[in-house]
Amino acid sequence: LTDLPGELLELILCCDVLGAADIGRVSCTCRRLREACQPRGKVWRERFRLRWPSLLKYYSHTDGVSWLEEYKARHNAGLEAQRIVSSFSKRFFSEHVPCDGFSDIETLGCPSHFFEDELMCILNMEGR
Numbered sequence: 001l002t003d004l005p006g007e008l009l010e011l012i013l014c015c016d017v018l019g020a021a022d023i024g025r026v027s028c029t030c031r032r033l034r035e036a037c038q039p040r041g042k043v044w045r046e047r048f049r050l051r052w053p054s055l056l057k058y059y060s061h062t063d064g065v066s067w068l069e070e071y072k073a074r075h076n077a078g079l080e081a082q083r084i085v086s087s088f089s090k091r092f093f094s095e096h097v098p099c100d101g102f103s104d105i106e107t108l109g110c111p112s113h114f115f116e117d118e119l120m121c122i123l124n125m126e127g128r
Contacts, residue, residue, distance in 0.1 A: 002032045009036050014046040020071060023047060039068035047071055054120075058113055077114035078121070085122060
């Protein structure tokens with residue numbers, strides 16, 4: 001892999017068969033592959049786009065975005081949203097919803113569109 005031209009290496013690493021964990025593992029093997037998988041580069045942007053295509057509208061092409069950090073933040077927001085939603089039935093089984101019932105959502109510390117996107121994913125899951 002390390003002998004391939006950079007453009008071809010990027011195309012391989014952007015393949016939709018590879019997951020984020022695969023990219024992380026590849027980037028740990030040597031300096032050449034770590035540079036190909038740089039956080040602000042095309043590979044992590046493509047990972048983000050493949051996983052959450054509807055979120056790209058919130059970004060400008062001129063922004064110096066760390067796609068690796070955005071990927072991590074969106075992934076963590078999704079895990080937190082799933083945890084919060086799974087606790088709803090226990091907390092809100094009665095008809096009275098306390099005033100501070102949604103305070104954990106308000107203090108997530110991530111962009112609100114990450115949480116909204118995860119809620120839409122949950123609603124659109126098969127079998128729900």
